[in-house]
Amino acid sequence: MSAKSYLHIVAAVLTAQDGRILASTRPKGRSMSNRWEFPGGKVESGEGRWTALVRELQEELDLTPTRGRPLIRLKHDYPDGPSVDLDVWRVWDWQGVPRAREGQVFDWFEGDALTELNFLAANTPIVAAARLPDRYLITPDWGDASLIPDGVEAAARGGVGLIQLRGAWLKTGAAESWVSEAVSRARALGTKVVVNGDVDLARAWGADGVHLSARAASVLEQRPMPRPALVGVSCHSAEELRQAEALGADFATLGHVRTTPSHPHQPPLGEATFFALAEDARIPVYAIGGMGTDDIPCLQSRSIQGVAAIRGLWPERDKV
Numbered sequence: 026m027s028a029k030s031y032l033h034i035v036a037a038v039l040t041a042q043d044g045r046i047l048a049s050t051r052p053k054g055r056s057m058s059n060r061w062e063f064p065g066g067k068v069e070s071g072e073g074r075w076t077a078l079v080r081e082l083q084e085e086l087d088l089t090p091t092r093g094r095p096l097i098r099l100k101h102d103y104p105d106g107p108s109v110d111l112d113v114w115r116v117w118d119w120q121g122v123p124r125a126r127e128g129q130v131f132d133w134f135e136g137d138a139l140t141e142l143n144f145l146a147a148n149t150p151i152v153a154a155a156r157l158p159d160r161y162l163i164t165p166d167w168g169d170a171s172l173i174p175d176g177v178e179a180a181a182r183g184g185v186g187l188i189q190l191r192g193a194w195l196k197t198g199a200a201e202s203w204v205s206e207a208v209s210r211a212r213a214l215g216t217k218v219v220v221n222g223d224v225d226l227a228r229a230w231g232a233d234g235v236h237l238s239a240r241a242a243s244v245l246e247q248r249p250m251p252r253p254a255l256v257g258v259s260c261h262s263a264e265e266l267r268q269a270e271a272l273g274a275d276f277a278t279l280g281h282v283r284t285t286p287s288h289p290h291q292p293p294l295g296e297a298t299f300f301a302l303a304e305d306a307r308i309p310v311y312a313i314g315g316m317g318t319d320d321i322p323c324l325q326s327r328s329i330q331g332v333a334a335i336r337g338l339w340p341e342r343d344k345v
């Protein structure tokens with residue numbers, strides 16, 4: 026049996042300095058016209074990925090991208106259409122002012138607003154990747170929750186775009202005030218906050234979403250919070266990634282990649298297994314377990330979203 030062939034497509038998540046993202050409708054006369062997509066198209070035979078992206082953006086929008094990096098790569102099989110290998114790049118610098126050259130409509134959208142557009146079916150995980158940052162901090166599980174709001178704010182100031190509140194302190198009486206303080210300070214800096222494990226708490230406390238264990242995800246048939254809320258799942262295997270995808274999760278953490286003090290007795294996945302699983306995933310993946318900001322360039326060069334960490338991202342490491 027021959028392997029299925031996939032059309033290699035490059036597309037750009039053009040991101041302006043204010044964080045808004047360009048989306049466009051497919052031009053009239055094309056398949057699935059008037060659904061939303063990210064600008065791009067087929068890579069021609071013998072053409073490089075970046076060269077193809079530059080050509081497509083010039084043809085469609087009269088723009089020349091000058092700085093970008095891989096964001097997410099995933100395969101999708103349209104039941105009545107092509108099988109596509111979508112190679113999506115974040116582009117944050119370009120020459121020119123966008124102009125619709127193919128009769129398409131385009132506009133700039135806040136990340137959350139992207140979830141309301143009628144995108145092509147393959148694009149749900151691409152929209153998730155476009156909305157998500159490269160650094161995902163998980164708060165340390167210690168007794169003194171009073172340090173959480175300051176730590177969250179310092180991390181957000183340092184460029185961490187997503188934070189998971191986690192720990193036994195979440196179940197204590199004072200938790201609500203620490204959480205609402207942390208959420209409002211993070212939000213003022215454009216950083217989102219999700220709560221570990223408890224959907225009711227996440228809703229009640231006005232958090233931006235929830236992060237579930239693989240076990241909690243395994244008993245759900247659909248996502249427990251509608252978009253634009255974020256739903257993340259902790260995964261350790263291909264099976265758990267498939268469950269997170271089936272659930273409609275926005276992202277997964279996958280690990281642990283290396284041995285860490287949090288899991289001293291469990292063997293790590295190792296980098297080769299991590300990359301094999303992450304590159305096969307159809308949702309954005311954060312590498313977790315002994316990871317830090319130094320690992321981000323290597324992960325991104327392979328279209329992986331970024332790193333999730335406690336020690337590697339908490340602002341004052343000596344206090345972890």
Ligand SMILES: Nc1nc2c([nH]c(=O)n2[C@@H]2O[C@H](COP(=O)(O)OP(=O)(O)OP(=O)(O)O)[C@@H](O)[C@H]2O)c(=O)[nH]1
Pocket residue numbers: 034035036055056057061062063064065066067101106107109111145146147148
């Ligand atoms: N440019 C772009 N294509 C996408 C996205 N998502 C997605 O599934 N695709 C699929 O990737 C293919 C894009 O190739 P293309 O844009 O060169 O295709 P085309 O206009 O020539 O389409 P056609 O073959 O129907 O004439 C289409 O099958 C399209 O449905 C996206 O965000 N951007």
